[in-house]
Amino acid sequence: MSENIPIIRLENISKSYQEGVDAIDNLSLEVDKGEFVFVVGPSGSGKSTLIKLLLKEIEPTGGQIFMRGKSIASLRRRQISKYRREIGVVFQNFKLLNDRNVFENVALAQRVIGVSKWNMNRNVASILSLVGLTEKILANPSELSGGEQQRVALARALVNRPSILLADEPTGNLDPKNARAMMELLDDVNKLGTTVIVVTHNPDVVDEMKKRVIVMQNGKVLSDKVKGGYAYERY
Amino acid sequence: MKGISVLLYSIKQGIKNLRHNGLFTLASVGTISACLFLFGIFYFIVSNFQYMVKNAETSVGITVFFNENIGDEAIASIGDKIRARGEVSEVIFVSADEAWEKFKGEVFAGREEEIAQTFGDDNPLVDSASYEVYLSDVSEQGALSEYIKSIDGVREVKGSIDAATGLTNVNKLIGYVSAAIIIILLAVSIFLINTTISTGVSVRKEEISIMRLVGATDLFIKMPFIIEGILIGIIGAALPLAVLYFMYGRIVNFVGERFSVLSGILIFLEEGTVFSVLVPICVCLGVGIGYIGSIWTLRRHVRV
Known part of the structure; x- marks a missing residue:
């Protein structure tokens, strides 16, 4: 029964900001467990607002968001923290701490959930090996290339084994080669069972990967295709 | 075990914050020290005056x-x-x-x-x-x-009701004046702690936003700042206490020698009696100022 419940369901979600801007307008969509979904669209189409809503950083002005069939609207502050542990996030600007090395940046995610030192060392080493950064474990983020920094961010997002990975423009600051490598990593993560949602402007990666593509415009879903491509969507 | 490791981490981060915000930390410690130093001086005066009044009262x-x-x-x-x-x-x-x-x-x-x-x-x-x-x-x-x-x-x-009432009134007046001055100084201290913690929060804004996103609890994020505030309070209390301890005996001797004519009236409390009360009060005040200052700031600046 629970296998059939979408891992994420948005039901008539709206979000208006105080300035009167409607960032999301009566949007409904479902994402199944283990899916790989691209969310594309022009600037101001509501993609970043969607990410913030899923992370419960902001509240919708209408509608409900369900995680595994349960509404997240009534979560208390402590429950919000636990809810967020289910979601790993990667940003375009990496959001790494420059006063800490690679290990410490990744370990931060483990530390906040109270993982013991021994387990933390093991988990961080394991995830850094997955993203191919074992040799850079003691390096400072400023000593790494853009691609390496994004892999550190990915390692941090994955180290707590989230069910969902949200990537907001993960290739935005990467050259084509690193962008492709990053998408391959995300694909690998997806194959391991994690639901992956990637917000992007990069048509190359979308076209190449042949995944589900949701096109957004003016806060609405313009199209939703199972094996879509960026090039086909003219908005 | 989990709680202890979180606490140790928070203490480490709290100490790191103190070093990071060096100047603001110094300003806060300085203000609390000044506040508690004055508090100590007032306490010397009030407690000794009360003691002297009490002695005088027994002769009325x-x-x-x-x-x-x-x-x-x-x-x-x-x-x-x-x-x-x-x-x-x-x-x-x-x-x-x-x-x-x-x-x-x-x-x-x-x-x-x-x-x-x-x-x-x-x-x-x-x-x-x-x-x-x-x-x-x-x-x-x-x-x-x-x-x-x-x-x-x-x-x-x-x-001798007039003498009795007079002594009681003077005693009360000194108590009220010192309470008013101390309340003002405490408010200034809390305001300065607020500035220090606010600076710490803005310096660590990025880290806080990352911690929130990876599922840190409210307490986990706030704990290092609360510990920072409490540490500022403890240091701010320890410094004036050390100076006051060093000063007390010397002040008593000085006043005793200078006003030897009044030796029958100027009977001071023992060092141990004064500091057995002053030390816990100052430490509690320091910790309290640090705690209230940091909680007040975090309520406004940090929200999960």
Whole structure:
């Protein structure tokens, strides 16, 4: 029964900001467990607002968001923290701490959930090996290339084994080669069972990967295709 | 185990914050130190003044005179009734002879021969036996006088209510003034802690946003700042306490030597007595200022 419940369901979600801007307008969509979904669209189409809503950083002005069939609207502050542990996030600007090395940046995610030192060392080493950064474990983020920094961010997002990975423009600051490598990593993560949602402007990666593509415009879903491509969507 | 590791991490981060915000930390520690130093000075003054007033109060008594020919038994009975009162600390019987000897000594000092010729063995204060009643709390003097007047066999009660009220009022005034000054200083300290923690929060804004996103609880994010505030408070309390401890004995000696004429009045509290109260108060105030300052700031700046 629970296998059939979408891992994420948005039901008539709206979000208006105080300035009167409607960032999301009566949007409904479902994402199944283990899916790989691209969310594309022009600037101001509501993609970043969607990410913030899923992370419960902001509240919708209408509608409900369900995680595994349960509404997240009534979560208390402590429950919000636990809810967020289910979601790993990667940003375009990496959001790494420059006063800490690679290990410490990744370990931060483990530390906040109270993982013991021994387990933390093991988990961080394991995830850094997955993203191919074992040799850079003691390096400072400023000593790494853009691609390496994004892999550190990915390692941090994955180290707590989230069910969902949200990537907001993960290739935005990467050259084509690193962008492709990053998408391959995300694909690998997806194959391991994690639901992956990637917000992007990069048509190359979308076209190449042949995944589900949701096109957004003016806060609405313009199209939703199972094996879509960026090039086909003219908005 | 999990709680301990989170606490250790928070302490480490709190100490790191202190170093990171060096100047603001110094400003906050300095202000709390100044505040608690002044608090300590006021405490010295207030506690010692109260001690001196208390000593003075015990010398402010009530004199109770009896009806003529009342008899020793009735006098003893009056004495028992007075002693039974809770506010009475001491009751001394002064016989008519003792009263006359004391009077002669005070009024006719050096004129003993003249007095002997005039009065011989007569005691002009023959009906002036009395009780000198001392109180543990001088403010109760009015009520006690009224009670004693109502006892059978009591002719007259003489008190020094003005002196008693005056001492009580001065004591209260010093208490109010010091409380007002200390409250203002505490408010300034909390404001400065707020500035320090706000700076810490803005410096670590990025880290806080990352921690929120990876599922850190409210407490986990706030704990290092709370510990930072408490550490500032503890350091801010320890410094003035050390200086005050060093100063106290010297101040007492200085005042004692400088005003040796008043040595009967200027009786100071022992160092141990003062600091057994001052140390816990200052540490609690320091920790309290740090805690309130940081919580107040975090409420406004950090929200999961």
